[in-house]
Amino acid sequence: MKFGFLIPALLAANVAHALHFYMETDETKCFFEELPKDTIAVGKYEAYEWSPKDDDYVPVDNLKMEITVDETFDNNHRVVSQKNAPTGQFTFTSYDSGEHKFCLTPRHSDWSKRAKHRVYFDLVIGDAKPLVDSKRTGDINYLTQKTNELVKKLQEIRREQSLFREREAVFRDISESVNFRTVKWTVIQVIVLVATCAWQLTYLKSFFVKQKVV
Numbered sequence: 001m002k003f004g005f006l007i008p009a010l011l012a013a014n015v016a017h018a019l020h021f022y023m024e025t026d027e028t029k030c031f032f033e034e035l036p037k038d039t040i041a042v043g044k045y046e047a048y049e050w051s052p053k054d055d056d057y058v059p060v061d062n063l064k065m066e067i068t069v070d071e072t073f074d075n076n077h078r079v080v081s082q083k084n085a086p087t088g089q090f091t092f093t094s095y096d097s098g099e100h101k102f103c104l105t106p107r108h109s110d111w112s113k114r115a116k117h118r119v120y121f122d123l124v125i126g127d128a129k130p131l132v133d134s135k136r137t138g139d140i141n142y143l144t145q146k147t148n149e150l151v152k153k154l155q156e157i158r159r160e161q162s163l164f165r166e167r168e169a170v171f172r173d174i175s176e177s178v179n180f181r182t183v184k185w186t187v188i189q190v191i192v193l194v195a196t197c198a199w200q201l202t203y204l205k206s207f208f209v210k211q212k213v214v
Contacts (some may be wrong), residue, residue, distance in 0.1 A: 025114040031083040035094040047086035050116040057118040066105040073098030
């Protein structure tokens with residue numbers, strides 16, 4: 001094998017599969033692997049194309065590698081679908097135990113004619129739980145700290161909302177009191193005005209009677 005993996009999270013208990021094979025453009029080769037639940041699978045690949053000029057397999061810019069991973073035990077449910085550079089890697093975690101199908105297909109990004117390719121493929125498999133336990137403790141502490149800060153901010157917002165509600169209730173009571181007094185004073189003014197008009201009419205009528213005008 002031309003290269004290998006160095007993955008600290010998987011060094012404790014990992015299974016590595018390394019191979020190389022030959023294939024043509026748009027040809028697909030698949031490999032099957034049984035993966036237990038909560039398992040991290042990391043695939044690393046390199047694809048080269050045959051060059052008659054160089055009389056060797058060389059890297060080319062117009063080549064892409066299409067990678068798919070399907071769960072054969074779950075009606076070929078696809079968990080990985082990527083189209084990357086001819087050299088790269090992919091990672092996923094198996095959430096259920098069963099057989100997984102890894103497929104690789106070299107494709108040209110332009111309309112180049114079909115060619116022969118040499119592909120190197122490494123697959124490293126390890127338990128996902130140690131990665132979570134050992135590598136994400138800092139992340140968990142950070143998230144816990146951020147959660148506590150958010151809880152404090154929410155408490156402050158609730159206190160401010162409670163204060164706003166109290167102020168709104170006081171303002172509403174004052175507004176209702178002012179409106180009631182305004183309506184009450186308006187009614188009193190109308191009553192006084194009507195009484196005044198009635199008294200004036202009565203007085204004028206009596207005055208005209210006395211003067212024998214009416």
